[in-house]
Amino acid sequence: MTQIEVTKGNKIAKDRLWNIAGMIYDQMKEGHIPYLEVSSRTKNNIVLSKHHKVWKYGDDMVTRSAKDLGGATSILRSLYTIEFIGDMIRSGKSSTLREMYYISEGWGKAKFPTQDESNRLAEDLEIITTSLREDFKLRPEEDGARVIGDLTLMEKNRKGEIKKINCKDDVGDSGYGIPYNVEEEKVKFKSINAKLIIAIETGGMFDRLVENGFDESHKALLVHLKGQPARSTRRFIKRLHGFSKLPVVLFTDGDPWSYRIYASVAYGAIKTAHISEYLATPSAQYLGITPSDIVNYDLPSDGLSDNDINALKSELTDPRFTSDRWKEEIKLQLKLKKKSEQQALAKYGLDFVTDTYLPEKLSEMSII
Amino acid sequence: MLNGGNLLDVPYAQKMAESQKEISISDFFAKNRQILGFDNPSKAMLVSVKEAVDNSLDACEEAGILPVITVKVQKADDRDKFKVTVRDNGPGIVKHQIPNVFGRLLYGSRFHAIRQSRGQQGIGISSVVLYSQLTTGKTTSVISKIGEDYPCIRMEIQINTKTNRPQIISSEVILWDQSHGTEFSCEIEGRYQKNKKQTVYEYLRSTAIVNPHVDIHFEDPDGEKFHFQKVVDKMPESAKESKPHPHGTELGVLKNMLQYTEAKKITSFLTNEFTRISPRGAHDIIEKAGIKDSVIPKKMTLENIQTMYSVLQDMKFMSPPTDCLSPIGDRLIRKGLRKEIDSKFAYTVTREPKVFRGTPFQVEAGIVYGGELPPGETVQILRFANRVPLLYQQGGCVMTHAIERINWRPYGLEQRGGKGIPAGPAVILVHIASTNVPFTSESKEAVADVDEIIDECTRALMDCGRRIRSHINKKKKLKKVSEKYTLIKEILPEIASKSSGILDRPQLPLDEVITKIMNVHVIDSGIHFHEVGEGDEKQLLTEVTIRVQNYTQKEKKFKMAVKVPNTLIQGVYPEKYIIKQGVIEWDVGPLLPARSLHLGFTLVGLDKDEYEEVEVYYSKLTGEVIGADPM
Numbered sequence: 001m002t003q004i005e006v007t008k009g010n011k012i013a014k015d016r017l018w019n020i021a022g023m024i025y026d027q028m029k030e031g032h033i034p035y036l037e038v039s040s041r042t043k044n045n046i047v048l049s050k051h052h053k054v055w056k057y058g059d060d061m062v063t064r065s066a067k068d069l070g071g072a073t074s075i076l077r078s079l080y081t082i083e084f085i086g087d088m089i090r091s092g093k094s095s096t097l098r099e100m101y102y103i104s105e106g107w108g109k110a111k112f113p114t115q116d117e118s119n120r121l122a123e124d125l126e127i128i129t130t131s132l133r134e135d136f137k138l139r140p141e142e143d144g145a146r147v148i149g150d151l152t153l154m155e156k157n158r159k160g161e162i163k164k165i166n167c168k169d170d171v172g173d174s175g176y177g178i179p180y181n182v183e184e185e186k187v188k189f190k191s192i193n194a195k196l197i198i199a200i201e202t203g204g205m206f207d208r209l210v211e212n213g214f215d216e217s218h219k220a221l222l223v224h225l226k227g228q229p230a231r232s233t234r235r236f237i238k239r240l241h242g243f244s245k246l247p248v249v250l251f252t253d254g255d256p257w258s259y260r261i262y263a264s265v266a267y268g269a270i271k272t273a274h275i276s277e278y279l280a281t282p283s284a285q286y287l288g289i290t291p292s293d294i295v296n297y298d299l300p301s302d303g304l305s306d307n308d309i310n311a312l313k314s315e316l317t318d319p320r321f322t323s324d325r326w327k328e329e330i331k332l333q334l335k336l337k338k339k340s341e342q343q344a345l346a347k348y349g350l351d352f353v354t355d356t357y358l359p360e361k362l363s364e365m366s367i368i
Numbered sequence: 369m370l371n372g373g374n375l376l377d378v379p380y381a382q383k384m385a386e387s388q389k390e391i392s393i394s395d396f397f398a399k400n401r402q403i404l405g406f407d408n409p410s411k412a413m414l415v416s417v418k419e420a421v422d423n424s425l426d427a428c429e430e431a432g433i434l435p436v437i438t439v440k441v442q443k444a445d446d447r448d449k450f451k452v453t454v455r456d457n458g459p460g461i462v463k464h465q466i467p468n469v470f471g472r473l474l475y476g477s478r479f480h481a482i483r484q485s486r487g488q489q490g491i492g493i494s495s496v497v498l499y500s501q502l503t504t505g506k507t508t509s510v511i512s513k514i515g516e517d518y519p520c521i522r523m524e525i526q527i528n529t530k531t532n533r534p535q536i537i538s539s540e541v542i543l544w545d546q547s548h549g550t551e552f553s554c555e556i557e558g559r560y561q562k563n564k565k566q567t568v569y570e571y572l573r574s575t576a577i578v579n580p581h582v583d584i585h586f587e588d589p590d591g592e593k594f595h596f597q598k599v600v601d602k603m604p605e606s607a608k609e610s611k612p613h614p615h616g617t618e619l620g621v622l623k624n625m626l627q628y629t630e631a632k633k634i635t636s637f638l639t640n641e642f643t644r645i646s647p648r649g650a651h652d653i654i655e656k657a658g659i660k661d662s663v664i665p666k667k668m669t670l671e672n673i674q675t676m677y678s679v680l681q682d683m684k685f686m687s688p689p690t691d692c693l694s695p696i697g698d699r700l701i702r703k704g705l706r707k708e709i710d711s712k713f714a715y716t717v718t719r720e721p722k723v724f725r726g727t728p729f730q731v732e733a734g735i736v737y738g739g740e741l742p743p744g745e746t747v748q749i750l751r752f753a754n755r756v757p758l759l760y761q762q763g764g765c766v767m768t769h770a771i772e773r774i775n776w777r778p779y780g781l782e783q784r785g786g787k788g789i790p791a792g793p794a795v796i797l798v799h800i801a802s803t804n805v806p807f808t809s810e811s812k813e814a815v816a817d818v819d820e821i822i823d824e825c826t827r828a829l830m831d832c833g834r835r836i837r838s839h840i841n842k843k844k845k846l847k848k849v850s851e852k853y854t855l856i857k858e859i860l861p862e863i864a865s866k867s868s869g870i871l872d873r874p875q876l877p878l879d880e881v882i883t884k885i886m887n888v889h890v891i892d893s894g895i896h897f898h899e900v901g902e903g904d905e906k907q908l909l910t911e912v913t914i915r916v917q918n919y920t921q922k923e924k925k926f927k928m929a930v931k932v933p934n935t936l937i938q939g940v941y942p943e944k945y946i947i948k949q950g951v952i953e954w955d956v957g958p959l960l961p962a963r964s965l966h967l968g969f970t971l972v973g974l975d976k977d978e979y980e981e982v983e984v985y986y987s988k989l990t991g992e993v994i995g996a997d998p999m
Contacts, residue, residue: 018870025867031880034863067885069851072859079866086870109858 007185009135010089016129017082017136024075034075035065038124039274043318046273053282054268055320057127076110077121085125085136094137097122127274139180145233146175148210149221150193151240155179156186164190167221173210175224182236189243195219196367197244198358199237199284201227201252201261205342205353212354218368221246228261231272234279237265241281247367248281251358254289254299255339256311259330262286263320287361291333294340297357300347301338308339380431380459381514404495405760405811409448410566412499413558414759415811416452417441417568419492420552421575422756424456425582427550431459432603438585441568444555449504450589453553460514460548463521463539470497470510470552471525471534496554498527503557507537511551513544520544560589566759572596574750574757577704578696578799579604599703604694604755611643613688614680615726616804622677626665634676637665644685653679690721690728693801696755699978701734701797706977709795712738714980715835716797717828724820729802731821733828737836741793747781749789751815752799758813765814767798770825779833780840794836798825838997845994849890856882883961886919891928891995893982910971910979916956917964925957926989928967929999933979936972 020036027034039045040060047058066072084103088094095103100122101115112118122133133139151167153176167176179186198220200206206224209215215222223237241248250265252258263269266284268276294301304312312330315321321330333339345353362368405415421437428435440453461469472494497508513520524537561567572586576596581603584596612621631637635650645653654661657676659668668676696704698716705714716734723729751758751767762768768789776783776790783790806816815821856878864876896911918924930952937947942965944955952969959965971979984996 021867021870024863025871025873025876028864028867028876028878028881031884033881033884066855066860066863066881069855069859072855072863076859076863076866079863079870083866083870109854109862 013131013135014089016131021082033066035063036075037061037063039127043270046270046319052277054276054280055273056276057273080107080110081121088137096139096141098141134181140230145178145226146224148175149215151221152190154188178232178236180232182232192244194221197221197246197248199223199225199250201225201258202342214354234265238279238281248284249287251287253341254294256308256315267320289340289342291329294338299340299344301340304337304339381462406499409557409559410561413560414568414571416496416556418571419496420454423493424458427458428456433458434581436583440587441560441589443589448557449555450558451555455551457549460512460550462514466510466512466523467525467534467536470494471527472532500554500556501526504555506555508554513548516547571757571759573708577708578752578755580700580704599707607694608692610689610692613644613726614642614685619677623673626668629665631665633661634659634663634665635661643688687723688726688728692803693721693728693730695730695732695801705734705736709736710740711736713839715832717831719824719828722820722824724818727802727804729800731824731828732799733832734797735794735832735836737794743793746789746791747794747796750797753805753815754801761814764808766817766822767825769817770822770829771796774829779837849994852886856885879962883919883921888919888992888994890917891984897976908973910974912982913968915964915966918959918961920991921961924959927987928956929953929985931983935974938970940969
């Protein structure tokens with residue numbers, strides 16, 4: 001029989017979850033209507049942490065009270081989830097967020113109506129306990145993204161063996177896959193031979209840079225973000241930056257949604273602001289595509305949709321986009337009423353991005 | 369129900385014949401058929417059925433017979449031509465009057481009587497005969513039998529448009545399967561529309577709503593059969609005839625009255641032919657008008673008539689009596705609406721009679737809500753004048769205007785800009801009863817904007833609105849309560865058992881938390897109808913129970929009251945109560961937290977559905993109360 005591993009993180013998380021149950025029990029014992037308090041998770045309740053240089057939740061709290069059906073149901077769901085996590089820790093199992101959503105089918109009135117709700121509850125529990133969901137034995141079903149470049153790391157695989165991997169020589173064309181857990185106990189960085197880290201939004205552009213050998217010609221470590229990056233991808237970039245002190249740049253499409261990808265990597269996402277200090281890399285810089293690029297490089301473009309315009313306007317009041325540079329760029333885009341994809345650079349040939357655009361932009365940013 | 373054989377020994381038609389007088393006319397109407405409502409083929413179809421049905425209903429009711437009407441619309445041989453047949457079980461028409469009733473414009477008994485009736489003028493049915501004749505060239509057939517021992521007559525007639533004289537084409541005695549009644553059938557140019565608002569079907573259905581004592585069978589051109597069943601076996605109280613009021617009399621009518629009066633003096637003409645003119649008043653009138661009493665009314669000069677007319681208009685008289693009106697009654701309207709429209713809630717109101725320009729009138733309104741009614745659409749408006757549905761010119765009618773000017777949003781219906789016809793799962797009904805409904809035109813499709821009428825309509829509709837609001841609020845609150853029940857009965861116990869299970873601690877008592885969560889008084893009621901005994905001993909019992917639950921943390925003492933209808937009340941419990949002015953009032957309590965108690969009583973002699981909603985009121989009770997309104 002294998003020894004069930006209960007990490008220190010698991011144990012702390014379990015104790016904190018048990019405290020939640022204890023709070024609810026005690027409230028009722030004293031004849032009070034039970035309630036839970038969680039930080040309000042809106043754009044209006046994120047503040048810049050001077051210490052970490054990332055955006056964290058402020059002091060606004062939301063109370064889930066059993067006074068009404070919705071609040072009571074949410075408290076019951078929390079208790080079911082706590083019980084479920086306790087069982088997993090005890091039995092050494094873990095589950096994906098999606099599996100937890102399906103397991104709730106058997107929870108009667110506490111069943112989650114959508115997976116969004118179960119994901120959000122897991123995040124709420126993280127906020128209340130200040131633990132990570134990995135400590136709850138919950139993991140996302142999406143795999144992390146890919147990495148190509150001269151990085152050597154040690155990964156402890158599912159059999160408990162430590163494997164040494166070089167992300168240039170030991171991997172295929174798709175690169176090294178970032179696992180969902182990238183903490184020290186799982187992934188250790190050994191060495192890196194690069195001048196910068198480029199995080200790329202789309203797979204198409206990642207592959208273009210790989211095919212054109214940009215990683216070798218410019219000594220760049222390429223990270224594929226796969227759209228809005230998973231927690232593990234952001235954590236990976238954060239740890240890698242801490243390890244290597246190399247500059248991090250983001251290369252995305254030129255639209256409001258891509259700016260949010262940048263903000264989540266650099267400052268933290270609104271949804272996960274409780275763990276921004278684990279995930280965000282405040283020194284990460286935005287390379288492009290910028291609205292100015294659309295003009296300067298005369299890029300092929302699409303018109304902005306109503307949703308795009310609303311997202312841009314919302315970014316103007318987003319505390320993460322208050323710098324003059326961002327304000328100017330966003331206002332310019334609203335004036336242009338245009339957006340461009342990364343791959344619009346192919347207008348000038350397949351090598352344009354690696355031969356001209358990136359070198360020009362990087363030297364502008366004084367990185368090369 | 370009356371049976372023709374015995375009660376019609378002296379046929380009613382013979383009595384009616386005495387009052388059927390001749391009125392001079394022109395062939396004006398032959399050339400102006402849109403005035404009578406024959407503008408287009410589908411409308412002509414509707415008007416033809418309507419005139420015949422209205423006639424039948426008036427005749428039946430006048431004779432005290434519960435109407436059974438059969439309407440048949442069939443395709444004729446020619447394209448665009450239809451045969452319309454309307455049969456009733458009314459008193460029938462004596463042979464020599466048949467040509468006059470159907471074959472002469474402006475002929476009928478009702479023109480002179482001041483009384484609420486459907487037709488009000490004798491234009492109706494003869495105009496259909498004329499229309500039939502003008503569009504198809506065919507004759508109209510009338511079958512009539514006035515009693516068991518009388519022959520049944522079948523007559524084919526036409527109208528001579530030059531002389532306004534009926535022409536009898538044929539007359540024969542036939543065998544008929546009814547002991548009395550009339551069947552009218554003619555062929556007209558028309559169009560029959562299915563599934564449209566302004567159709568024969570809709571007209572008959574609406575008629576059935578406001579005439580719950582009428583049984584209507586209908587067969588459409590496709591052979592589809594409908595039956596609008598009667599729901600009451602009682603005739604509406606027949607409206608009394610009344611003399612005209614001086615303020616409600618037009619100059620032309622005054623002239624006519626002077627022509628036909630038997631009075632020899634002006635003062636006796638005034639006191640005999642009008643209501644509310646005393647002999648002293650009559651002397652005042654002729655004095656002011658400067659007319660000698662010795663003048664023979666028939667020979668009055670036009671100038672004198674005009675002077676007298678303006679004196680009559682300026683003088684003050686007592687309001688006319690209002691017992692000549694026959695409202696449907698809120699209960700019967702509710703029954704009618706319930707029968708034809710599937711809904712969750714119905715409220716109806718009958719206002720007190722009022723007067724405009726010497727003419728008595730009375731407004732009734734009703735609203736049904738919920739059920740199968742479509743939630744997002746503009747509400748359907750059902751307009752009636754003297755129990756006759758009005759299907760055209762909705763936008764030009766005082767009833768619509770009254771609806772449009774009310775802000776329905778506070779009452780829980782949608783309404784863009786707080787004006788116009790509201791939207792929501794509702795049907796609104798308005799009925800105006802009057803001895804002289806002020807229609808906007810001869811075709812009698814819309815009622816004019818008379819201030820007094822629009823005010824009455826508005827009041828009645830706002831009353832309906834308030835009821836809808838309290839119904840919707842009650843429903844919302846009850847939903848909240850049912851959510852809270854789920855909360856305290858299912859979710860909270862599970863929160864308690866889960867948390868104690870996780871922590872391995874003992875189960876918790878929850879009473880205190882439950883009263884804190886509810887923090888409300890819940891009052892609900894039930895109505896249970898049953899019959900006891902047989903025959904003469906039979907009793908109709910409506911048992912009402914009310915439960916009061918105290919979900920607060922305090923012991924409560926308060927008062928509760930329930931409105932009760934005017935009938936025998938027995939078995940009121942608990943003991944501490946008084947009954948006054950249609951209200952039972954209890955002293956309730958002390959009621960401990962998390963406890964409930966029951967109140968109740970039994971109403972004797974009410975029909976099923978006659979008492980539908982228990983109106984509960986409370987006072988001296990602080991905190992939220994669900995299911996009752998403050999006193």
